[in-house]
Amino acid sequence: MKVFIVHAHPEPQSFNAALTNYAKTVLETAGNEVIISDLYGMKFDPVSDRRNFTSQKEQSYFKQQQEERYATENDSFSPDIKAEMEKLFWCDVLIFQFPLWWFGLPGILKGWVDRVFASGKTYGGGKWYDNGIFKGKKAMLSLTTGGKISMYNEVGINGDIHSILYPINHGILHFVGFGVVPQFIVFGATQINDERRKAYLEEYKQRLLSINETHPIIYPVLADFNEEFQLKFPN
Amino acid sequence: MKVFIVHAHPEPQSFNAALTNYAKTVLETAGNEVIISDLYGMKFDPVSDRRNFTSQKEQSYFKQQQEERYATENDSFSPDIKAEMEKLFWCDVLIFQFPLWWFGLPGILKGWVDRVFASGKTYGGGKWYDNGIFKGKKAMLSLTTGGKISMYNEVGINGDIHSILYPINHGILHFVGFGVVPQFIVFGATQINDERRKAYLEEYKQRLLSINETHPIIYPVLADFNEEFQLKFPN
Numbered sequence: 001m002k003v004f005i006v007h008a009h010p011e012p013q014s015f016n017a018a019l020t021n022y023a024k025t026v027l028e029t030a031g032n033e034v035i036i037s038d039l040y041g042m043k044f045d046p047v048s049d050r051r052n053f054t055s056q057k058e059q060s061y062f063k064q065q066q067e068e069r070y071a072t073e074n075d076s077f078s079p080d081i082k083a084e085m086e087k088l089f090w091c092d093v094l095i096f097q098f099p100l101w102w103f104g105l106p107g108i109l110k111g112w113v114d115r116v117f118a119s120g121k122t123y124g125g126g127k128w129y130d131n132g133i134f135k136g137k138k139a140m141l142s143l144t145t146g147g148k149i150s151m152y153n154e155v156g157i158n159g160d161i162h163s164i165l166y167p168i169n170h171g172i173l174h175f176v177g178f179g180v181v182p183q184f185i186v187f188g189a190t191q192i193n194d195e196r197r198k199a200y201l202e203e204y205k206q207r208l209l210s211i212n213e214t215h216p217i218i219y220p221v222l223a224d225f226n227e228e229f230q231l232k233f234p235n
Numbered sequence: 236m237k238v239f240i241v242h243a244h245p246e247p248q249s250f251n252a253a254l255t256n257y258a259k260t261v262l263e264t265a266g267n268e269v270i271i272s273d274l275y276g277m278k279f280d281p282v283s284d285r286r287n288f289t290s291q292k293e294q295s296y297f298k299q300q301q302e303e304r305y306a307t308e309n310d311s312f313s314p315d316i317k318a319e320m321e322k323l324f325w326c327d328v329l330i331f332q333f334p335l336w337w338f339g340l341p342g343i344l345k346g347w348v349d350r351v352f353a354s355g356k357t358y359g360g361g362k363w364y365d366n367g368i369f370k371g372k373k374a375m376l377s378l379t380t381g382g383k384i385s386m387y388n389e390v391g392i393n394g395d396i397h398s399i400l401y402p403i404n405h406g407i408l409h410f411v412g413f414g415v416v417p418q419f420i421v422f423g424a425t426q427i428n429d430e431r432r433k434a435y436l437e438e439y440k441q442r443l444l445s446i447n448e449t450h451p452i453i454y455p456v457l458a459d460f461n462e463e464f465q466l467k468f469p470n
Contacts, residue, residue: 010284010285011298040284046281046282046342046343048245048336048343061246061248062246063246063425065381102345102348102349102407102410103402103407104345104406106345106346106349107283107343107345107348108281108282108283108342110339110340110342110345110346111342111345111346113337113342114337114341114342117337147464148464150463157460159405163401166398167339167394167399167402168339170338171337171339171393171399175337222392229382229386229391229392229393230385230388230391230392231391
Protein backbone atom coordinates (compact mmCIF):
# COMPACT_ATOMS: atom_id res chain seq x y z
CA MET A 1 0.00 0.00 0.00
CA LYS A 2 0.99 3.59 -0.62
CA VAL A 3 -0.18 5.62 2.35
CA PHE A 4 -0.42 9.42 2.45
CA ILE A 5 -0.78 10.96 5.91
CA VAL A 6 -1.79 14.62 6.11
CA HIS A 7 -0.69 15.67 9.57
CA ALA A 8 -1.95 18.85 11.25
CA HIS A 9 -0.62 19.58 14.74
CA PRO A 10 1.64 22.46 15.82
CA GLU A 11 3.59 20.50 18.47
CA PRO A 12 6.09 17.86 17.26
CA GLN A 13 6.00 16.12 20.67
CA SER A 14 2.19 15.83 20.70
CA PHE A 15 0.29 12.54 20.79
CA ASN A 16 -0.91 13.36 17.28
CA ALA A 17 2.75 13.38 16.20
CA ALA A 18 3.31 10.09 18.05
CA LEU A 19 0.40 8.54 16.13
CA THR A 20 1.78 9.73 12.79
CA ASN A 21 5.32 8.59 13.56
CA TYR A 22 4.08 5.24 14.81
CA ALA A 23 1.90 4.80 11.72
CA LYS A 24 4.92 5.38 9.51
CA THR A 25 7.01 2.81 11.39
CA VAL A 26 4.26 0.21 11.54
CA LEU A 27 3.27 0.57 7.91
CA GLU A 28 6.82 0.65 6.55
CA THR A 29 7.79 -2.36 8.64
CA ALA A 30 4.92 -4.22 7.02
CA GLY A 31 6.28 -3.36 3.58
CA ASN A 32 4.16 -0.33 2.71
CA GLU A 33 5.27 3.09 1.49
CA VAL A 34 4.38 6.17 3.53
CA ILE A 35 4.46 9.87 2.65
CA ILE A 36 3.66 12.48 5.28
CA SER A 37 2.63 16.08 4.70
CA ASP A 38 3.34 17.75 8.03
CA LEU A 39 1.33 20.92 7.39
CA TYR A 40 2.78 22.94 10.29
CA GLY A 41 6.29 21.71 9.58
CA MET A 42 5.91 22.66 5.88
CA LYS A 43 4.41 26.01 6.83
CA PHE A 44 1.55 25.14 4.49
CA ASP A 45 -0.53 28.18 3.51
CA PRO A 46 -4.24 27.34 4.01
CA VAL A 47 -5.76 30.44 2.39
CA SER A 48 -7.53 29.61 -0.86
CA ASP A 49 -7.71 32.27 -3.57
CA ARG A 50 -5.79 33.36 -6.69
CA ARG A 51 -2.55 32.23 -5.05
CA ASN A 52 -3.62 28.65 -5.99
CA PHE A 53 -2.84 29.35 -9.65
CA THR A 54 0.09 30.44 -11.80
CA SER A 55 -2.20 31.67 -14.59
CA GLN A 56 -5.69 33.15 -14.63
CA LYS A 57 -8.70 32.64 -16.84
CA GLU A 58 -10.52 35.76 -15.66
CA GLN A 59 -8.70 38.73 -14.14
CA SER A 60 -11.74 40.89 -13.37
CA TYR A 61 -13.80 38.48 -11.27
CA PHE A 62 -12.46 35.53 -9.28
CA LYS A 63 -14.58 32.41 -9.63
CA GLN A 64 -12.64 29.74 -7.79
CA GLN A 65 -14.12 26.65 -9.44
CA GLN A 66 -13.77 28.16 -12.91
CA GLU A 67 -10.12 28.93 -12.21
CA GLU A 68 -9.63 25.41 -10.86
CA ARG A 69 -10.98 23.87 -14.06
CA TYR A 70 -8.80 26.23 -16.11
CA ALA A 71 -5.74 25.28 -14.07
CA THR A 72 -6.56 21.59 -14.51
CA GLU A 73 -6.62 22.03 -18.30
CA ASN A 74 -3.50 24.18 -18.35
CA ASP A 75 -1.47 22.48 -15.62
CA SER A 76 -1.20 25.80 -13.85
CA PHE A 77 -1.75 25.08 -10.18
CA SER A 78 0.78 26.73 -7.90
CA PRO A 79 3.75 24.47 -6.99
CA ASP A 80 2.65 23.93 -3.37
CA ILE A 81 -0.80 22.73 -4.49
CA LYS A 82 0.57 20.63 -7.33
CA ALA A 83 2.89 18.80 -4.92
CA GLU A 84 -0.03 17.90 -2.65
CA MET A 85 -2.17 16.78 -5.59
CA GLU A 86 0.61 14.44 -6.72
CA LYS A 87 0.68 12.76 -3.31
CA LEU A 88 -3.11 12.45 -3.38
CA PHE A 89 -3.09 10.70 -6.75
CA TRP A 90 -0.08 8.58 -5.73
CA CYS A 91 -1.66 7.08 -2.62
CA ASP A 92 -3.87 4.05 -2.12
CA VAL A 93 -4.81 5.18 1.39
CA LEU A 94 -5.28 8.73 2.65
CA ILE A 95 -5.18 9.50 6.37
CA PHE A 96 -5.95 12.82 8.06
CA GLN A 97 -4.22 13.03 11.47
CA PHE A 98 -5.47 15.97 13.55
CA PRO A 99 -6.82 17.21 16.86
CA LEU A 100 -10.57 17.92 16.66
CA TRP A 101 -10.66 21.71 17.01
CA TRP A 102 -14.08 23.29 17.38
CA PHE A 103 -15.72 20.08 16.20
CA GLY A 104 -13.91 20.17 12.87
CA LEU A 105 -10.58 20.16 11.07
CA PRO A 106 -7.92 22.65 12.23
CA GLY A 107 -7.93 25.66 9.87
CA ILE A 108 -4.61 24.64 8.32
CA LEU A 109 -6.08 21.26 7.29
CA LYS A 110 -9.46 22.65 6.20
CA GLY A 111 -7.58 25.11 3.99
CA TRP A 112 -5.48 22.24 2.59
CA VAL A 113 -8.74 20.60 1.49
CA ASP A 114 -10.12 23.90 0.10
CA ARG A 115 -7.03 24.37 -2.06
CA VAL A 116 -6.04 20.81 -3.05
CA PHE A 117 -9.48 19.29 -3.73
CA ALA A 118 -9.92 21.38 -6.87
CA SER A 119 -12.78 21.22 -9.36
CA GLY A 120 -11.73 19.49 -12.56
CA LYS A 121 -8.82 17.80 -10.84
CA THR A 122 -10.51 15.93 -7.97
CA TYR A 123 -14.21 16.07 -8.93
CA GLY A 124 -16.65 17.37 -11.53
CA GLY A 125 -18.44 16.23 -14.67
CA GLY A 126 -20.36 13.49 -12.91
CA LYS A 127 -17.29 12.30 -11.01
CA TRP A 128 -18.39 12.37 -7.38
CA TYR A 129 -19.37 10.04 -4.55
CA ASP A 130 -19.36 6.39 -5.66
CA ASN A 131 -18.29 7.53 -9.14
CA GLY A 132 -15.61 9.79 -7.68
CA ILE A 133 -12.10 10.20 -9.05
CA PHE A 134 -10.51 8.39 -6.10
CA LYS A 135 -12.87 5.40 -6.32
CA GLY A 136 -11.13 2.22 -5.14
CA LYS A 137 -8.89 4.09 -2.71
CA LYS A 138 -9.48 4.26 1.00
CA ALA A 139 -9.41 7.11 3.50
CA MET A 140 -9.55 7.34 7.27
CA LEU A 141 -9.70 10.08 9.86
CA SER A 142 -7.41 9.68 12.87
CA LEU A 143 -8.10 12.27 15.52
CA THR A 144 -7.82 13.25 19.13
CA THR A 145 -10.44 15.03 21.22
CA GLY A 146 -10.21 17.17 24.32
CA GLY A 147 -13.47 15.90 25.79
CA LYS A 148 -14.07 12.38 27.03
CA ILE A 149 -15.98 9.70 25.14
CA SER A 150 -19.24 10.06 27.09
CA MET A 151 -19.68 13.60 25.71
CA TYR A 152 -19.75 12.50 22.06
CA ASN A 153 -22.87 10.44 21.43
CA GLU A 154 -26.59 11.00 20.88
CA VAL A 155 -27.16 11.67 24.56
CA GLY A 156 -23.82 13.40 25.17
CA ILE A 157 -23.44 17.15 25.62
CA ASN A 158 -21.37 17.61 22.44
CA GLY A 159 -23.56 15.47 20.18
CA ASP A 160 -22.90 12.29 18.21
CA ILE A 161 -19.34 12.04 16.88
CA HIS A 162 -20.55 10.24 13.73
CA SER A 163 -22.79 13.19 12.96
CA ILE A 164 -20.02 15.69 13.78
CA LEU A 165 -17.62 13.92 11.40
CA TYR A 166 -20.18 13.29 8.63
CA PRO A 167 -19.36 16.56 6.78
CA ILE A 168 -15.72 15.42 6.62
CA ASN A 169 -16.18 11.68 6.02
CA HIS A 170 -19.04 12.02 3.54
CA GLY A 171 -18.72 15.62 2.32
CA ILE A 172 -14.95 15.73 1.77
CA LEU A 173 -13.49 12.21 1.56
CA HIS A 174 -16.38 10.27 0.05
CA PHE A 175 -17.39 13.21 -2.18
CA VAL A 176 -14.21 12.69 -4.22
CA GLY A 177 -14.67 8.92 -4.26
CA PHE A 178 -12.69 7.51 -1.33
CA GLY A 179 -14.09 4.52 0.49
CA VAL A 180 -14.10 5.89 4.05
CA VAL A 181 -13.28 3.43 6.80
CA PRO A 182 -14.48 4.23 10.34
CA GLN A 183 -12.43 6.89 12.11
CA PHE A 184 -9.86 6.14 14.80
CA ILE A 185 -10.38 8.38 17.82
CA VAL A 186 -8.31 9.02 20.93
CA PHE A 187 -10.76 10.61 23.36
CA GLY A 188 -9.58 12.96 26.11
CA ALA A 189 -6.05 12.89 24.71
CA THR A 190 -4.56 15.30 27.26
CA GLN A 191 -6.10 13.49 30.23
CA ILE A 192 -4.98 9.91 29.70
CA ASN A 193 -1.89 8.21 31.14
CA ASP A 194 1.00 6.53 29.33
CA GLU A 195 -0.47 3.05 29.69
CA ARG A 196 -3.68 4.17 27.99
CA ARG A 197 -1.63 5.92 25.29
CA LYS A 198 0.28 2.71 24.60
CA ALA A 199 -3.00 0.82 24.34
CA TYR A 200 -4.26 3.40 21.85
CA LEU A 201 -1.07 3.01 19.77
CA GLU A 202 -1.54 -0.75 19.73
CA GLU A 203 -5.16 -0.36 18.68
CA TYR A 204 -4.11 2.07 15.94
CA LYS A 205 -1.53 -0.44 14.69
CA GLN A 206 -4.24 -3.09 14.29
CA ARG A 207 -6.49 -0.62 12.50
CA LEU A 208 -3.70 0.40 10.10
CA LEU A 209 -2.62 -3.14 9.28
CA SER A 210 -6.20 -4.26 8.60
CA ILE A 211 -7.26 -1.26 6.56
CA ASN A 212 -7.28 -3.24 3.33
CA GLU A 213 -9.80 -5.69 4.79
CA THR A 214 -11.91 -3.03 6.52
CA HIS A 215 -15.23 -2.33 4.83
CA PRO A 216 -15.90 1.34 4.12
CA ILE A 217 -18.86 3.12 5.68
CA ILE A 218 -21.92 2.43 3.53
CA TYR A 219 -23.52 5.51 2.00
CA PRO A 220 -26.31 5.66 -0.59
CA VAL A 221 -25.01 5.41 -4.17
CA LEU A 222 -25.68 7.77 -7.08
CA ALA A 223 -28.11 5.27 -8.63
CA ASP A 224 -30.35 5.65 -5.56
CA PHE A 225 -31.04 9.31 -6.39
CA ASN A 226 -33.36 10.91 -8.93
CA GLU A 227 -32.58 13.87 -11.19
CA GLU A 228 -33.21 16.26 -8.30
CA PHE A 229 -30.58 14.35 -6.31
CA GLN A 230 -33.17 13.07 -3.88
CA LEU A 231 -33.51 9.44 -2.83
CA LYS A 232 -35.89 7.69 -5.20
CA PHE A 233 -37.56 5.67 -2.48
CA PRO A 234 -37.19 7.34 0.89
CA ASN A 235 -38.16 4.67 3.38
CA MET B 236 -27.74 46.59 18.21
CA LYS B 237 -24.01 46.23 17.72
CA VAL B 238 -23.46 43.76 14.89
CA PHE B 239 -20.15 42.08 14.05
CA ILE B 240 -19.95 40.43 10.63
CA VAL B 241 -17.03 38.08 9.98
CA HIS B 242 -16.82 37.93 6.20
CA ALA B 243 -14.87 35.23 4.36
CA HIS B 244 -14.91 35.39 0.55
CA PRO B 245 -11.94 36.10 -1.76
CA GLU B 246 -13.95 38.04 -4.41
CA PRO B 247 -15.18 41.56 -3.50
CA GLN B 248 -17.83 41.40 -6.25
CA SER B 249 -19.27 38.08 -5.03
CA PHE B 250 -22.83 37.62 -3.82
CA ASN B 251 -21.37 36.97 -0.38
CA ALA B 252 -19.90 40.48 -0.53
CA ALA B 253 -23.27 41.84 -1.70
CA LEU B 254 -24.95 40.23 1.31
CA THR B 255 -22.41 41.71 3.73
CA ASN B 256 -22.58 45.18 2.15
CA TYR B 257 -26.38 45.07 2.10
CA ALA B 258 -26.50 43.95 5.73
CA LYS B 259 -24.34 46.91 6.72
CA THR B 260 -26.60 49.36 4.87
CA VAL B 261 -29.84 47.85 6.15
CA LEU B 262 -28.69 47.60 9.75
CA GLU B 263 -27.10 51.05 9.89
CA THR B 264 -30.17 52.63 8.28
CA ALA B 265 -32.21 51.10 11.09
CA GLY B 266 -29.93 52.74 13.67
CA ASN B 267 -27.59 49.87 14.49
CA GLU B 268 -23.80 49.80 14.54
CA VAL B 269 -21.93 47.40 12.26
CA ILE B 270 -18.31 46.26 12.26
CA ILE B 271 -17.02 43.98 9.50
CA SER B 272 -13.92 41.80 9.60
CA ASP B 273 -13.24 41.10 5.92
CA LEU B 274 -10.80 38.22 6.47
CA TYR B 275 -9.45 38.14 2.90
CA GLY B 276 -9.26 41.93 2.73
CA MET B 277 -7.38 42.00 6.07
CA LYS B 278 -5.11 39.16 4.93
CA PHE B 279 -6.04 37.42 8.17
CA ASP B 280 -3.63 34.62 9.09
CA PRO B 281 -5.68 31.48 9.95
CA VAL B 282 -2.84 29.29 11.25
CA SER B 283 -3.13 28.71 14.98
CA ASP B 284 0.05 28.11 16.99
CA ARG B 285 2.59 30.08 19.04
CA ARG B 286 2.05 33.09 16.78
CA ASN B 287 -1.20 33.69 18.75
CA PHE B 288 0.79 34.90 21.75
CA THR B 289 3.35 37.58 22.61
CA SER B 290 4.61 35.64 25.63
CA GLN B 291 4.89 31.96 26.43
CA LYS B 292 4.19 29.91 29.54
CA GLU B 293 6.09 26.85 28.33
CA GLN B 294 8.85 27.02 25.72
CA SER B 295 9.62 23.30 25.48
CA TYR B 296 6.17 21.92 24.70
CA PHE B 297 3.31 23.84 23.07
CA LYS B 298 -0.06 23.18 24.72
CA GLN B 299 -2.42 25.54 22.98
CA GLN B 300 -5.15 25.74 25.63
CA GLN B 301 -2.60 26.21 28.42
CA GLU B 302 -1.00 29.06 26.47
CA GLU B 303 -4.45 30.56 25.83
CA ARG B 304 -5.25 30.60 29.53
CA TYR B 305 -1.82 32.11 30.24
CA ALA B 306 -2.37 34.81 27.61
CA THR B 307 -5.81 35.55 29.07
CA GLU B 308 -4.25 36.13 32.51
CA ASN B 309 -1.35 38.15 31.12
CA ASP B 310 -3.11 40.03 28.32
CA SER B 311 -0.58 38.62 25.89
CA PHE B 312 -2.55 37.61 22.81
CA SER B 313 -0.99 38.78 19.56
CA PRO B 314 -2.39 42.12 18.28
CA ASP B 315 -4.35 40.56 15.38
CA ILE B 316 -6.12 38.16 17.75
CA LYS B 317 -6.72 40.78 20.39
CA ALA B 318 -8.40 43.06 17.84
CA GLU B 319 -10.81 40.29 16.83
CA MET B 320 -11.58 39.43 20.46
CA GLU B 321 -12.47 43.05 21.15
CA LYS B 322 -15.02 43.02 18.32
CA LEU B 323 -16.43 39.76 19.63
CA PHE B 324 -16.94 41.16 23.12
CA TRP B 325 -18.25 44.46 21.70
CA CYS B 326 -21.05 42.94 19.62
CA ASP B 327 -24.62 41.99 20.52
CA VAL B 328 -24.99 39.98 17.32
CA LEU B 329 -22.32 37.93 15.53
CA ILE B 330 -22.77 36.93 11.88
CA PHE B 331 -20.53 34.61 9.85
CA GLN B 332 -20.88 35.35 6.10
CA PHE B 333 -19.27 32.66 3.95
CA PRO B 334 -19.60 30.27 1.03
CA LEU B 335 -20.04 26.68 2.22
CA TRP B 336 -16.76 25.07 1.12
CA TRP B 337 -16.51 21.30 1.50
CA PHE B 338 -19.53 21.32 3.79
CA GLY B 339 -17.84 23.62 6.28
CA LEU B 340 -16.28 27.01 6.93
CA PRO B 341 -13.59 28.19 4.51
CA GLY B 342 -10.15 27.55 6.03
CA ILE B 343 -9.57 31.26 6.66
CA LEU B 344 -12.74 31.44 8.79
CA LYS B 345 -12.17 28.11 10.55
CA GLY B 346 -8.72 29.35 11.49
CA TRP B 347 -10.22 32.62 12.73
CA VAL B 348 -12.34 30.54 15.13
CA ASP B 349 -9.37 28.35 16.13
CA ARG B 350 -7.32 31.42 17.06
CA VAL B 351 -9.92 33.86 18.44
CA PHE B 352 -12.13 31.50 20.46
CA ALA B 353 -9.40 30.97 23.05
CA SER B 354 -9.66 29.00 26.30
CA GLY B 355 -9.88 31.28 29.31
CA LYS B 356 -11.06 34.19 27.18
CA THR B 357 -14.14 32.75 25.45
CA TYR B 358 -14.84 29.57 27.45
CA GLY B 359 -13.62 27.45 30.34
CA GLY B 360 -14.19 26.94 34.06
CA GLY B 361 -17.81 25.88 33.59
CA LYS B 362 -18.53 28.69 31.13
CA TRP B 363 -19.94 26.92 28.10
CA TYR B 364 -23.22 26.29 26.29
CA ASP B 365 -26.16 27.95 28.10
CA ASN B 366 -23.71 29.21 30.75
CA GLY B 367 -21.32 30.46 28.07
CA ILE B 368 -19.45 33.75 28.16
CA PHE B 369 -21.52 35.23 25.32
CA LYS B 370 -24.84 34.29 26.92
CA GLY B 371 -27.52 36.82 25.98
CA LYS B 372 -25.92 37.59 22.62
CA LYS B 373 -27.11 36.21 19.31
CA ALA B 374 -25.31 34.65 16.39
CA MET B 375 -26.33 33.63 12.87
CA LEU B 376 -24.71 31.89 9.94
CA SER B 377 -25.31 33.46 6.53
CA LEU B 378 -24.01 31.29 3.73
CA THR B 379 -24.17 30.39 0.08
CA THR B 380 -24.03 26.90 -1.40
CA GLY B 381 -23.02 25.64 -4.81
CA GLY B 382 -25.61 22.87 -4.90
CA LYS B 383 -29.34 23.41 -5.06
CA ILE B 384 -31.73 23.10 -2.15
CA SER B 385 -33.01 19.63 -3.02
CA MET B 386 -29.54 18.20 -2.38
CA TYR B 387 -29.41 19.32 1.26
CA ASN B 388 -32.01 17.43 3.28
CA GLU B 389 -32.49 13.99 4.83
CA VAL B 390 -33.21 12.43 1.43
CA GLY B 391 -30.81 14.65 -0.55
CA ILE B 392 -27.46 13.47 -1.88
CA ASN B 393 -25.42 15.84 0.30
CA GLY B 394 -27.30 15.17 3.54
CA ASP B 395 -29.36 17.38 5.84
CA ILE B 396 -28.08 20.98 6.02
CA HIS B 397 -29.09 21.24 9.70
CA SER B 398 -26.89 18.26 10.48
CA ILE B 399 -24.04 19.63 8.32
CA LEU B 400 -24.16 22.98 10.16
CA TYR B 401 -24.63 21.50 13.65
CA PRO B 402 -20.88 21.39 14.41
CA ILE B 403 -20.75 25.14 13.66
CA ASN B 404 -24.06 26.28 15.17
CA HIS B 405 -23.85 24.11 18.28
CA GLY B 406 -20.14 23.30 18.52
CA ILE B 407 -18.71 26.75 17.85
CA LEU B 408 -21.37 29.45 18.34
CA HIS B 409 -23.54 27.92 21.05
CA PHE B 410 -20.50 26.37 22.80
CA VAL B 411 -19.36 29.87 23.81
CA GLY B 412 -22.88 30.90 24.80
CA PHE B 413 -24.44 32.58 21.79
CA GLY B 414 -28.15 32.08 21.16
CA VAL B 415 -28.01 30.77 17.60
CA VAL B 416 -30.84 31.85 15.32
CA PRO B 417 -31.59 29.71 12.25
CA GLN B 418 -29.12 30.17 9.41
CA PHE B 419 -29.85 32.19 6.26
CA ILE B 420 -28.92 30.22 3.15
CA VAL B 421 -28.69 31.18 -0.52
CA PHE B 422 -28.78 27.84 -2.34
CA GLY B 423 -27.15 27.41 -5.77
CA ALA B 424 -25.70 30.93 -5.56
CA THR B 425 -23.86 30.80 -8.88
CA GLN B 426 -26.88 29.47 -10.76
CA ILE B 427 -29.62 31.94 -9.85
CA ASN B 428 -30.65 35.06 -11.78
CA ASP B 429 -30.70 38.69 -10.65
CA GLU B 430 -34.38 38.60 -9.78
CA ARG B 431 -33.83 35.67 -7.44
CA ARG B 432 -30.80 37.41 -5.98
CA LYS B 433 -32.89 40.51 -5.23
CA ALA B 434 -35.51 38.33 -3.55
CA TYR B 435 -32.78 36.75 -1.41
CA LEU B 436 -31.51 40.22 -0.40
CA GLU B 437 -35.04 41.26 0.59
CA GLU B 438 -35.46 38.06 2.61
CA TYR B 439 -32.10 38.67 4.29
CA LYS B 440 -33.18 42.22 5.17
CA GLN B 441 -36.26 40.88 6.95
CA ARG B 442 -34.15 38.29 8.80
CA LEU B 443 -31.65 40.92 9.92
CA LEU B 444 -34.25 43.43 11.09
CA SER B 445 -36.16 40.79 13.08
CA ILE B 446 -33.14 39.12 14.66
CA ASN B 447 -33.91 40.57 18.09
CA GLU B 448 -37.34 38.91 18.04
CA THR B 449 -36.12 35.62 16.53
CA HIS B 450 -36.00 32.74 18.99
CA PRO B 451 -32.68 30.88 19.07
CA ILE B 452 -32.46 27.21 18.15
CA ILE B 453 -33.36 25.16 21.24
CA TYR B 454 -30.60 22.89 22.51
CA PRO B 455 -30.51 20.87 25.74
CA VAL B 456 -29.23 22.90 28.70
CA LEU B 457 -26.40 22.05 31.10
CA ALA B 458 -28.89 21.15 33.82
CA ASP B 459 -30.21 18.32 31.60
CA PHE B 460 -26.86 16.49 31.79
CA ASN B 461 -25.34 14.35 34.55
CA GLU B 462 -21.73 14.41 35.75
CA GLU B 463 -20.69 12.29 32.75
CA PHE B 464 -22.21 14.98 30.50
CA GLN B 465 -24.91 12.60 29.33
CA LEU B 466 -28.61 13.45 29.27
CA LYS B 467 -30.13 12.49 32.61
CA PHE B 468 -33.31 11.03 31.13
CA PRO B 469 -32.78 10.00 27.54
CA ASN B 470 -36.33 9.25 26.46
